[in-house]
Amino acid sequence: MKRWVRSLLAATCLVGMAGAAIAADLQIWWNKSYYPEEDQQFDKIVKDFQAKTGKTVEYVMFTNEDVPRKVLAALTAGQPPDLSYAFLFDVQHTARWAFEDVLEDVSDVVETIRPHLLPSAIEAITLLNGKTGQKGVYAMPVAQQVEHIHVWKDMLDQAGLKLQDVPRTWNEYWDWWCKTAQPAVRKATGNRNIFGVGQPMSSSASDTFFAFMMFLNAFDTKVVDPATGKLTVDDPKVREGMIKALASYTQPFKDRCVPPGAVNWSDADNNVNFLNRITIMVPNPSLSIPASQYNNPDRSVYMEKMVTLEWPDKPDGRPIEYTTSIKTAVIFKNSKNKALAKEFMKFFLQPDNLGPYLEGSLARWFPVDKRLIERPYWKDQSDPHRVVQVRQYTQRPQVPFPHVHNHRLILVNAENAWGKAVTRVVLDNWTPDKAVDELIARMKELVG
Amino acid sequence: MAVSVAPGRAVEAAPPRRVRWSGETAWGVAFVTPYVVLFAALVVWPVAYGFWLGASPSAFATLFADPIYLESAWNTVVFLALGVNLKLFLALLLSGYLAQSRPWIRWLSVLFLLPWAVPSIPTIFSFRWMLNSEWGMLNGLLWELFGIEGPWWLVDPQLAFGSVIFVHVWKYLPFWTLILLAGRMAIPTDLYEAATIDGASPLQKFLFVTWPQLKNLYVTSTLLSTIWSLGDFNSVYLLTGGGPAEKTHVLATLGIRYAFNLHQIDVGVACVMTALPFLVPLVVILIRRLGGRVQ
DSSP: OHHHHHHHHHHHHHHHHHHHHHSOSEEEEEEOOSSHHHHHHHHHHHHHHHHHHOOOEEEEEEOTTHHHHHHHHHHHTTOOOSEEEETTHHHHTHHHHHHTTOBOOOHHHHHTTGGGBOHHHHHHHEEEOTTTOOEEEOOEEEEEEOOEEEEEHHHHHHTTOOGGGSOSBHHHHHHIIIIIIHHHHHHHHTOTTOEEEOOOOOSSOHHHHHHHHHHHHHTTOOSBOTTTOOBOTTSHHHHHHHHHHHHHHHHHHHTTOSOGGGGGOOTTHHHHHHHTTSEEEEEESSSHHHHHTTTOSSHHIIIIIEEEEOOOBOTTSOOOOEEEEEEEEEOBTTOSOHHHHHHHHHHHTSHHHHHHHHHHTTTSSBOSBHHHHTSHHHHOTTOHHHHHHHHHHHHSOEEEOGGGTOTTHHHHHHHTHHHHHHHHHHTSOOOHHHHHHHHHHHHHHHHO | OOOOOOTTOOOOOOOOOOOOOOHHHHHHHHHHHHHHHHHIIIIIHHHHHHHHHTOOHHHHHHHHHOHHHHHHHHHHHHIIIIIIHHHHHHHHHHHHHHTSOOHHHHHHHHHHHHHHHSOHHHHHHHHHHHTOTTTOHHHHHIIIIIOOOOOOTTTSHHHHHHHHHHHHHHHHHHHHHHHHHHHHHTSOHHHHHHHHHTTOOHHHHIIIIIHHHHHHHHHHHHHHHHHHHHTOOHHHHHHTTTOSTTOSOOHHHHHHIIIIISOOHHHHHHHHHTTHHHHHHHHHHHHHHHHHHHO
């Protein structure tokens, strides 16, 4: 019996030692890209880092929605990865995690590139820690995204319409897609199921609130005071602006120029519907739509048929501000190999690594490091989409997401209370006033 | 604890007693230990951890204050009441049809089992695409054949929830048909022969031969299906994702929404735990019924 027990113990120890031997020095959970080029660049960076340091790195890639879910489960179990990056972290988690003292201070990592970062990036990663009451750097900026508009120019051509005919001011702009473009394209194509606008309308897509932020900007509506971080929704002017923004946002759906299924769309569905030529125009918070056609053997799709446009001017004719989302990587306080994770990120954020990585994203993401914007890739005037994108990022006014000024607004994003207000109007036939009042009440509950 | 010692008696330290197990006992322990360890690891630990995660009263307060929870709880009741009963009733009818002894029935049975055998993801996604308002096959056919605009199946909340129940019934009907078919096959044929000699009509045969023999199995199947359907995540999540506007959630999908979309794992666990007062009595009744059958 004794011999049997000893043998069992020995076997257990051997298995345990083997497990320890195959465990990597650094565990990374990373957001899987839409394009192989981006993932291949990340793989190259990992290999280069391993060669340089002699350390082993194990990385796992999850889809957009899955990274936060896996990380959250791991945090609950007390076993987070050493390092993680997700496209949705900044709008759903980062600021809240910083406040809850879940994140490691990474100011030493950011210090290596700080002079080169855009102010918007520094603002987005300088976050309040609720335990210490102090602001610190709790995230590492990788890229940024703003809203773009894409159009099937060849569909307009077929209907005898020209891009130059598209009005520049707000109300006229949306009316044109609904009342001019949609009927003309339907008539020209004989397809009754083509819609003028691919506006996300669901409470499950983050694309809904990305687009809604632009509508708030159009009506000069700031729901939080940047100086104090307090909600401003009790101000009658702010409420009025929210009502106008919601009415404007939902009008195309009520005019039946948004696909009805938009109330169920996930983040990929506005892309899918546009790429299937069900919508003529679509707002989208990255260049993922043209990027998906970059390697299309029919080059005319990318170069001519599909066009990227800037957003229209505000109703009074002033240029609109673009709400910027800063994509962040984080290291957790409970991570086992924090020092090595920081070393990796210092390596990753170097222009020679991060530059090709972002370019591998086929311009879906835009740099936050000024040195990267100067690389030839972003200066290329022959790319019709990138030219517009660079102009949007470098020449147009930008504002941060409201949650940058108050971390609790992340709860409003996570719950997608913005999308809920939209569905109140389009599904429940509420007036925008009533839906905004419910939204304001919910914001107060969540934000305080 | 106070220890009293009798006066005049020396207290001697008792030598440690070594428990010597007989070979039989040791082998018994050795054989039982893996099961105890597995039971602790796979049953006791997850359940206890779940209770611990959802033990916060504030989580329940958050849950009950959320109007989506009440709507989802009601949806769950409707989903179970309609989905389970419709499914079992249809299974009862179909099992009668498939119990016929014609040769092609076997092939039909195999085809009929396919929805249950094929994984949920491709089949339920196919329904999602078929029911799409703009380019789905169903509305396309309605337009092509009759020139009518089809309804917005997954956009209108009532239609969307009806579609969820339909897909649930479609998916799990074959399994329960198979179970009830097996029950029918176990009924001695001489009972039917005797009924035929007595001049019983088909309805009378069903009422006085089939149903009394099948009743227990039907009720047990209904209980079991209710317990399983309470945790049916796929039919809802893959078809509607709980949308539009979170109006088609059931408790299983709402729990996931709280836990992983809203980052409130305690509320997510609490949401699922609110089904326990309904679930536990069902399990007890089921076990008692099964126990009674065994005796």
